[in-house]
Amino acid sequence: MNERRNKLVSILLNNMPMLLFVLLLIAFGAIAPESLQYQNIENAFKQASYIGIVAIGMTFVLLTGGIDLSVGSNMYVSAVIAGLAMQRYSVGAGPALLLCLVVGAVFGTINAIAVTKLRILPFVATLAMMVSGRGVGLMFSKSRAVAFPDPVTGLGSAELFSLLPYPIVIFALVVGGAALLLHRTQLGRQIYALGYDKEVARKAGINADRVQAAAYILCGLFAALGGFVSVVQLGNVNAGFGKGDEFDAIAAAVLGGVSLFGGVGRVFPGVVLGAVFIQAISIGLVSAQVDLYLHPLITAAVIFSAVLADSLRNTYLKKLSRRNIRLEV
């Protein structure tokens, strides 16, 4: 009986992100039933898609025990360069996306070199890239908004087979690709191993620098893709674009169960739900027409409760998995 109860508790706790998400939906559904309409839930996923993509990139870095504060600036620079290429040189959407990804990868490579070769702390190296990257972007844009052409921004609201908006499709592809990479490839396993215990991973023959560099480059690539997905929805890139998104991406990953100390966390369902969770709070508050001054308080309270529940979960799960040694008298 006790064992069955423990098993049930363990299943519930292991699916805490999903449980919290359902609880949030029920709470907002009770306050504003309209927020549970299919279209609203689809909107939550669509609006969360870009931050979700960035959060997945961030997950690679967090899993190695690092951090990347430059993703917001990366989004801005890569989107500005792609936008200007389309505006001034009539580059098509495909090559512009490619250019955007190349810029993102370059950004990630610089971070990787700073962390793995120059041995600068990830926090400091990426903070410097955050500041200098924004400066480079502003230099290109002259602080002006860079508009994407209508056929490109049309993709933001277009749907695949009149069923799913493209941002969600891209998000789903990224989630699938990242999950495969992390759980079915050597690199993925090495990323987990490195984050779990760097020294042990090294002794096991893992090239730590190479794995860490790969994580930063992937993070840069996903940040640029996330930026592009966001701009096709927004219509233009203004000077504030991407600012603060690094914290949303970290929050989404942590809410989804990714440890800031590395080695623990899953892209699906964890990070996906983390990203949608943050968006759903905002949409729920707007749908319920809650007083604007209460928005930050409620958002902070919900996020705090989610992280607290996650922390309690970890403690309880550790307790459950401990071996019971009974003394025979």
Next chain:
Amino acid sequence: MRKARTGFLTVALALTLLIGGCNRQDEEPGQITICFAFQDLETEYWVAAHKAITETLRARNIKVLERNAHQDANRQFEQIRDAIAQDVDGIIMIPQDGESALTIIGEANQAGIPIGVFNRPPADKSKPALVVVADNEKIAEEAVAYMAKAASELNRKMTPLILVGDLGDQNSIERRDGFYRAVNAHPELFKKPIEVPTKWDAATTLANLEAALQVTPEVDFIFTSSDFLYPQIKAVLEPLGRWKPKGDPDHVVLGGVDGDSTAYRLMKEGYVDATGVQDLFFEANAIMDALVEAIKSGQRTPEKWIQDPGFALTQENMPQRAMDMWGCRILHEEQSNEAR
């Protein structure tokens, strides 16, 4: 590796000192030095204000120390303390918010350096400063009053929505007050307004506006607290088939505040009904004139509040007043530069 890093830092330090020394030598004797500290260059309004202020000051042979705080009030405070330590003659500031403005004014007052605040007023008048600010409430009210007039011709009860700016920004609160004043003057015309937070952020605006229109699809009257959010309004309305110009039965009565070039273009195309215009050039000249006069007359803590009355550009008065709108003038300047 350590040697290379030490070498790099030494060279960087030497270059910084060298450049700093050159700057001091560049200063002509008797030349006025003004620190221009701005919070960021996020929107077209701030870019245009920055251009107007720096170019005019340099044209008057005034040395300008530019400092960008990148939306960090603490950084701006440190930048201004640094400028005070460099013994500047005056300070022009675009603060991050009203509270931090007050702290910085106090610091300048203590050092006896005259300070001017551009467009974003301090939280209260407890510390002396030169302040130029648009009458945001009146400008917003005028724009919404015209929108209400346009709406009354549709002979139906309207569902208004306001995109509220950052709640820590006094300008945003005043624009919201102006909106409510105009809407509350016509209880027979409007249902209860829907408030949508934007935090002055495009992505937040898009997500929240989309959610609000999903729950209340009958919204047919939208007021944005800043013109820079029009692309996001278009991104939400267009897929719903409601991004239509004036005269179309699906037209959403639309208006805002600022007066940028996007608003002007959209007014010309008939999508926007009215926009409250801040007179950017008046504000820039007023703050510069007041500060230079204070410096020349030796005033250390001058105090004056200058109000930019602004105006509402509407579909009705556009032929006469378009060129008073800074966004329109900038657009014309750019077009003539391109033609050249």
